[in-house]
Amino acid sequence: MFDRDRWQEIWSSLSKNKLRTVLTAFGVFWGIFMLMIMLGSGSGLENGVMNGMGDFATNSVFMWTRPTSIPYKGLPRNRRFYYRNNDIQALKDNIPELALVSPRLEGGGRNSGNNVIRNNKAGAFSVYGDYPEWNQIDPVNVPMGRFINQIDIEQKRKVAVIGKRVYEVLFEKDEDPIGKYIRINGIYFQVVGMFTPKNQNMNFGGDKEQSIHLPFTTLQQAFNYGDIVGWFALTSKPGIPVTIIEEKAKTLLKERHKVAPEDERAIGYFNLDKQFRQMTGLFTGISGLIWVVGIGTLMAGVIGISNIMLVIVKERTKEIGIMRAIGASPSKVMGQIITESVFLTTLAGYGGLVLGVAIIELINKNLPAPDNGETMFLNPTIDFKVAILALLILIVSGAIAGLIPARRAVSIKPIDALRYE
Amino acid sequence: MIKLQNIHKSYDMGSNKLHVLKGIDLNVGQGEMVSIMGSSGSGKSTLLNIIGLLDNHDEGDFYLDGMLIRDMNETKAARLRNQFIGFVFQSFNLISFKNAVENVALPLYYQGVPRRKRNKTAMEYLEKVGLTDWAEHLPSELSGGQKQRLAIARAMISQPKIILADEPTGALDSVTSMEVMELFKEINQSGITILIVTHENDIAHLTQRIIKLHDGLINSDHKNGHHQPLNVQAIAV
Numbered sequence: 268m269f270d271r272d273r274w275q276e277i278w279s280s281l282s283k284n285k286l287r288t289v290l291t292a293f294g295v296f297w298g299i300f301m302l303m304i305m306l307g308s309g310s311g312l313e314n315g316v317m318n319g320m321g322d323f324a325t326n327s328v329f330m331w332t333r334p335t336s337i338p339y340k341g342l343p344r345n346r347r348f349y350y351r352n353n354d355i356q357a358l359k360d361n362i363p364e365l366a367l368v369s370p371r372l373e374g375g376g377r378n379s380g381n382n383v384i385r386n387n388k389a390g391a392f393s394v395y396g397d398y399p400e401w402n403q404i405d406p407v408n409v410p411m412g413r414f415i416n417q418i419d420i421e422q423k424r425k426v427a428v429i430g431k432r433v434y435e436v437l438f439e440k441d442e443d444p445i446g447k448y449i450r451i452n453g454i455y456f457q458v459v460g461m462f463t464p465k466n467q468n469m470n471f472g473g474d475k476e477q478s479i480h481l482p483f484t485t486l487q488q489a490f491n492y493g494d495i496v497g498w499f500a501l502t503s504k505p506g507i508p509v510t511i512i513e514e515k516a517k518t519l520l521k522e523r524h525k526v527a528p529e530d531e532r533a534i535g536y537f538n539l540d541k542q543f544r545q546m547t548g549l550f551t552g553i554s555g556l557i558w559v560v561g562i563g564t565l566m567a568g569v570i571g572i573s574n575i576m577l578v579i580v581k582e583r584t585k586e587i588g589i590m591r592a593i594g595a596s597p598s599k600v601m602g603q604i605i606t607e608s609v610f611l612t613t614l615a616g617y618g619g620l621v622l623g624v625a626i627i628e629l630i631n632k633n634l635p636a637p638d639n640g641e642t643m644f645l646n647p648t649i650d651f652k653v654a655i656l657a658l659l660i661l662i663v664s665g666a667i668a669g670l671i672p673a674r675r676a677v678s679i680k681p682i683d684a685l686r687y688e
Numbered sequence: 689m690i691k692l693q694n695i696h697k698s699y700d701m702g703s704n705k706l707h708v709l710k711g712i713d714l715n716v717g718q719g720e721m722v723s724i725m726g727s728s729g730s731g732k733s734t735l736l737n738i739i740g741l742l743d744n745h746d747e748g749d750f751y752l753d754g755m756l757i758r759d760m761n762e763t764k765a766a767r768l769r770n771q772f773i774g775f776v777f778q779s780f781n782l783i784s785f786k787n788a789v790e791n792v793a794l795p796l797y798y799q800g801v802p803r804r805k806r807n808k809t810a811m812e813y814l815e816k817v818g819l820t821d822w823a824e825h826l827p828s829e830l831s832g833g834q835k836q837r838l839a840i841a842r843a844m845i846s847q848p849k850i851i852l853a854d855e856p857t858g859a860l861d862s863v864t865s866m867e868v869m870e871l872f873k874e875i876n877q878s879g880i881t882i883l884i885v886t887h888e889n890d891i892a893h894l895t896q897r898i899i900k901l902h903d904g905l906i907n908s909d910h911k912n913g914h915h916q917p918l919n920v921q922a923i924a925v
Contacts, residue, residue: 272790272797279785589781592742593842594770594798596763677762682742685781 277607280579291575292615294568299616299657302561303623303649307630309557311647313550318645322406323469324367324502325543328513330520330536331498339527348524348533350496352487357523358499362515366504369404372396372497374452374486383437383479384450390436392429393478394451396486396497404500405469412445412460419459419482425489427456431463432476454489456481509540562660569612569664576608576672587676588684601673608669609662616661624649689753689849689881690716690739696747697734708734710904711748716883718849721876723884723892726901732885733854735901739883740773740852741765753849770798774843778855780835782827788838789814789823795846813841817871833864840871844880851875853884857891869894 281288335346350370358368374394381389402414412428419426427449429437438444444458464475487494503512517534520526526533580587587600627647634644679687697709708731716722726732737743738750741760750757753772760768774795775781782791789810796806814820817837819830827835836856843851853872857865869891876882884895892898893912900907 271803272786275785275790585781586783589783590794590798591762591766592740592769592775592781593795594766594846596766596798598763599766599798680743681762682737685742685777 273603273606276603277610280583280607281611283579283582287575288611291571292611292618294571295565295612295615295661296568296619296622298561298565298568299619299661300623301564301619302557302657303620303654304626305557305561306554306653307623307627307647307649309550309553310649311630311644312553314647315643315645316546316550319466319643320469320543322465323539324404326366326505326509326540327404327500327502328509328516328536328538328540329498329500330513330516330534332524333533333535335526335530336532337527337530339530340525342525348526350499350520350524352494352496354496354499354520354523357519358501358516361519362512364503364507364512364515365501367400367403367500367502369398369400369500370483370496370498371398371401371500372483372486372492372495374481374490374492382452383433385437385448388437390433390477392433393473394486395478395480396483397480398483401480401500404502406465407462407475408465409460409462411443412458414460414462415480415482420484423484423488424482425454425456425485426459426482427451428460428462428480429458430474430476430478431461432474433479434461451479451481452490503540509538513538565616565660565664568615569668572608572612572615572665573668573671576604576611576669577675579607580604580672580676584676584679584684584687588679588681588687591677591681592685597677600677604673604676605666605669608672609665612665612668613658613661616665617658620654620657624654689718689720690714690883691751692739692748693750694748695735695738695745695750697731697738697743697745708904709738709745712904712906714899714906714909716881718881719876719879720897721872721882721884721895722897722899723886723895724899724901725885725887725889725892726907727887730901731904732901736852736854736883736885739850740775741769766798770795770846772849774840774846774848774851776836776839776843776851776853776856778858780827780832780839780859782835782838782842784827787824787826788819788830791827791838792841792845794842799846810841810845813845814838816844817841831864832860833867836860836864836868837871840868840875844875848880850881850883853882855885855887857886857888865891 332348332350335342335344335348338344355368355370358365372395374396381391382394383390383392397415398420399415399417407414409428414428415426418424429444429449434444437449438447444461447458448455449458450456462480467475486492499516501512501516503509513536517536518528520534521528521530587595591597591600627649631647634647692712692714695709695712696707698705698707712735724732724735734743738745739752741752741757744760752768783794786794789807792813793806793810796809797803801809811820811823814823817840819834819837819841822830822834827838830838840851851872856872857868860868872882872884873894882895884891886892896912897909898912899909
């Protein structure tokens, strides 16, 4: 493999017509280069979108109520109903597959004008009543203070965790908000934490930075919601399909609220797991397409190499005849031609690989850092394993490209090869 | 060394067959220096190619060094050519991108001899043909006579039993032709059998035995009584 004569022969044969060799090699170079750029972009797109999802629990389903569509047990259709506090315990007791139950109540939106006031500053922000569990479904960073905790819930404390934008609007620059009071819809709450969202692509209407989390129970009592629950966020235990808890929770809630079991419209829901799977499927599809197109381009290049090898073998017919006359065995001749083909393919492909990776790295380096996670393109990278795989494909396809010319070279009888002019 | 019995060879030329060798019987002993003559189309090159294992015969028995040659695959033929036979061609057939010493060493390369060792051996053979000073030159930088001497060195390096030369002087002037023939004679004296295909009478007369082919058959086969005329020696020196 590494003897000098072999490489001398390869060099001599390839350098005889340098322009032709370079143009041929360019086909493979471009094939691999395109494959790398596309793979990098694909991963960038995927990273961007997935990063937007942040740590959001994708094994989750959300359920709210809608007017019933079927009369049932003497109750008319178009009846409105609400989830209640005792549904929380009922869900936990009856569905063992549930991991988290996080009820939420939306306490007056920002649509009604400036609802939050502090001293001479005011803003319109979304107000949510939450359980501590919420932070495991849609996690946030809490650079100052803390998130809602269980004691807040039990003691119905009038505390608030405010979003970054809320902090910026209501407080002076560099002011410590912890322990300070803000007025929400006329009631004072003490700020115990400030959060920044980990993701922006997943939200429930409105900018998360412009929202305030209150303890669920506090919001219920302070704003006269009684024991009404706005909606539920449910997650399944690891390994259990979300569809199972979705079905069980729907059945249970319908039963508890006298909704016809066949009423498909009374419970609104959103199965994030399903959506997430579809999106993952989309990326799998994109990645598959990239490989199909990439390998296709690569194959075009490899076929070019095979063609040129055929021409080279034809040009060298007499030389190969001489070598065979003085003792080169057919396997030696074939080995020589296949090595030449693999060498050319791998060299060209490696060039494309290096340049492709370099450009992807360059883009990665110069990509502006996404502020507040809002991006569709992030960290385009090429997996090291993929690069190795591409190199292997190159070597194999180089060998295949050399096979036909190599067979052609030894299929001619040495005597005919010697006579060839 | 070479024993041919009723050798036939024909080529397909489209619809009709061209019968080139029509039953050749020939014995060449070890250490003989034989020339094969004949007009073009008489089959002399075909005969040489069959003996050199570059081509197969259709019919008859061919023994090379006591070994029956039949249905040989190309791998085995290549190995036998490498070990038993040295070739010298009219057009030299040197590898253009290899320098003199590498060209000479090439048969040893196919035997798997390490580069350093085979180049050392090649230098010895270059010295025998008087080309030591040209060892690093490419074939394109050599004269016709030098090229043919280089080819002879290459034919000898694997210490073959037979050297087959197809019109070795065909592309050379008379002085260099004599030099080359002198070289063949020296090689022959070391016990190597030499077959030379030629159509030049004075070349044939430098060999010990002249075989004349005509229309695929041996026309005459006689010992050459005066195969070493004095005046030729004078030219060679």
